[in-house]
Amino acid sequence: MKSKTELRIAIIGSGIGGASAAVALRHAGFNVDVYEQASAIKEVGAGIGLRPPSIRYFKKWGLLEEIERVTHKSVLMEILSVQGEVLLEEKWPALTDDPEEKWARLIHRADCLDTLINAIPSEFIHLNHKCKNIVRYEDYAEIEFDNGVKVEADLVIAADGIRSLTRSLFFSQAEPVFHGYHAYRALVNEDETYGLASENTLRIFCDDKINYYLLPLKYRKQVSVDITVPHEDRSGRPNVPKEDMLNQLKHFHPGLQKIAENINHFDVRSLYDIDPVEQWTNSCIALLGDAAHSMLHNQGQGANMAIQDAGVLAECLLEADSVEEALQKYESLRKPIGTLFQNLSRQFHSDKEETAFPEKEFLEKTHE
Ligand SMILES: Cc1cc2nc3c(=O)[nH]c(=O)nc-3n(C[C@H](O)[C@H](O)[C@H](O)COP(=O)(O)OP(=O)(O)OC[C@H]3O[C@@H](n4cnc5c(N)ncnc54)[C@H](O)[C@@H]3O)c2cc1C
Known part of the structure; x- marks a missing residue:
C-alpha cells in the first residue's frame, strides 16, 4: 500500500458520516479531501443521543472537550403513555466493555456536525462538488463532479446518504423503503x-401508532420535539398542513398538544430507510453511514453508526497491507452491527413494549 501521505483518499458527502471519516483519517495521519454537493454545510433535524462507543472516538480524535461542551449526560430514558404516565424507566444500555458506561450524551445534530467540521481545515472541504459518476479501475477510481472537475483516488469513501449514487453504481439499485409515517x-x-420535558431524560410519549419525543438539550436551554404520525404521502418533504398531525394528537395530554400547536415551523419528512445491502465495499470504494445502512430513527443509532464506521475504517487502514484488505476488514466488523440496528430500528416504540432498548438482548451479553 502507498504511504499514508501518498494515499489519495476522497470522501463524498460532508454529513456526520463523511465528516467523521475525515476527522478519523486525518487523526490517523492520512490526507483526505471531502467533496460535498451543497454550497454550505448545515444540518437540520433533531436532537440525538451520542452513545459511549461514539464518544470514545471523539476522545480518541482529541475532541472530547469539544463534544462535552455541546452535550450533556443522560442516564435514563422513559416511555410514557399519551397522558404522561411513566410506563417504563430504563438506564441507557451498556454498549462497551465498561458497565459504568450506561448513558448517552444528548446533542443537536447540528452541534455534532459542527464539532467535526471545525476539526477539518477548510482547504480540504470542497463545496459545490456534486458527484455525478465514478469509474473504477483495478486499484483506483476516477470521480467526476457536475462542475466538470475530475479527481482520482486510491480510496473513495461514499458517505453520500440514504440516496447514495455510489451505492446504486456499485452495490445495489434497490430504492429506499417508505414506512408510512x-x-x-x-x-x-x-x-x-408545560413541565412535560425532563432536564436529563429522553421522554417518549406513545400509543401503538404515534411516538412523541421530548429530548432535552440542556446546554442550549432547548428541547428537541419529534413527533411521528402515520401518513400515506410518500414525498420526501411532504407539503401537509400541520393540522394533519395535530388532529392525530387529540387524545394526548393537553400540554403535549399545546407544545405542538405553538410551534410555527416544523421540519417534516416522510420516513424512509433502506434494506440491508449485501456488499458495502470493493477493491477501492467503501460505503459508510446512511449510504451503507440508512435506518429509521427509532433506536437513535444512525449518527452513532456513522461515527463508529469512520473510527473502525481508519483503524483498519492503519493495520492493513492494502486498501482492499482494510475495506474487507471494515465491512466484516461493521456490517453485522449496522444490519442489526437497521432491523431493530424498524420497531416503533409503543405503550406495550417491555424495553425501549431491544439491542440489550444482543449487545449487553457480549460484554458480560
Ligand atoms: C431529522 C433526523 C433525526 C435523526 N435522529 C437521529 C437520532 O436520534 N440518533 C441517531 O443516531 N441518528 C439520527 N438520525 C440519523 C442520523 O442523523 C443519520 O444517520 C446520520 O446523520 C447519517 O449521516 P451521513 O453522513 O451518513 O448521511 P447524511 O447526513 O445524509 O449526509 C450525506 C451528505 O452527502 C451529501 N451528498 C449526497 N449525494 C452527494 C453527491 N452525489 N455528491 C456530493 N455530496 C453528496 C449530502 O449533501 C449530505 O451532506 C436522524 C436523522 C434525521 C434526518
Whole structure:
C-alpha cells in the first residue's frame, strides 16, 4: 500500500458520516479531501443521543472537550403513555466493555456536525462538488463532479446518504423503503414545554401508532420535539398542513398538544430507510453511514453508526497491507452491527413494549 501521505483518499458527502471519516483519517495521519454537493454545510433535524462507543472516538480524535461542551449526560430514558404516565424507566444500555458506561450524551445534530467540521481545515472541504459518476479501475477510481472537475483516488469513501449514487453504481439499485409515517421535528425553549420535558431524560410519549419525543438539550436551554404520525404521502418533504398531525394528537395530554400547536415551523419528512445491502465495499470504494445502512430513527443509532464506521475504517487502514484488505476488514466488523440496528430500528416504540432498548438482548451479553 502507498504511504499514508501518498494515499489519495476522497470522501463524498460532508454529513456526520463523511465528516467523521475525515476527522478519523486525518487523526490517523492520512490526507483526505471531502467533496460535498451543497454550497454550505448545515444540518437540520433533531436532537440525538451520542452513545459511549461514539464518544470514545471523539476522545480518541482529541475532541472530547469539544463534544462535552455541546452535550450533556443522560442516564435514563422513559416511555410514557399519551397522558404522561411513566410506563417504563430504563438506564441507557451498556454498549462497551465498561458497565459504568450506561448513558448517552444528548446533542443537536447540528452541534455534532459542527464539532467535526471545525476539526477539518477548510482547504480540504470542497463545496459545490456534486458527484455525478465514478469509474473504477483495478486499484483506483476516477470521480467526476457536475462542475466538470475530475479527481482520482486510491480510496473513495461514499458517505453520500440514504440516496447514495455510489451505492446504486456499485452495490445495489434497490430504492429506499417508505414506512408510512411522517416525522415532525422542531426545537422549543425548555420553559415552553408545560413541565412535560425532563432536564436529563429522553421522554417518549406513545400509543401503538404515534411516538412523541421530548429530548432535552440542556446546554442550549432547548428541547428537541419529534413527533411521528402515520401518513400515506410518500414525498420526501411532504407539503401537509400541520393540522394533519395535530388532529392525530387529540387524545394526548393537553400540554403535549399545546407544545405542538405553538410551534410555527416544523421540519417534516416522510420516513424512509433502506434494506440491508449485501456488499458495502470493493477493491477501492467503501460505503459508510446512511449510504451503507440508512435506518429509521427509532433506536437513535444512525449518527452513532456513522461515527463508529469512520473510527473502525481508519483503524483498519492503519493495520492493513492494502486498501482492499482494510475495506474487507471494515465491512466484516461493521456490517453485522449496522444490519442489526437497521432491523431493530424498524420497531416503533409503543405503550406495550417491555424495553425501549431491544439491542440489550444482543449487545449487553457480549460484554458480560
Ligand atoms: C431529522 C433526523 C433525526 C435523526 N435522529 C437521529 C437520532 O436520534 N440518533 C441517531 O443516531 N441518528 C439520527 N438520525 C440519523 C442520523 O442523523 C443519520 O444517520 C446520520 O446523520 C447519517 O449521516 P451521513 O453522513 O451518513 O448521511 P447524511 O447526513 O445524509 O449526509 C450525506 C451528505 O452527502 C451529501 N451528498 C449526497 N449525494 C452527494 C453527491 N452525489 N455528491 C456530493 N455530496 C453528496 C449530502 O449533501 C449530505 O451532506 C436522524 C436523522 C434525521 C434526518
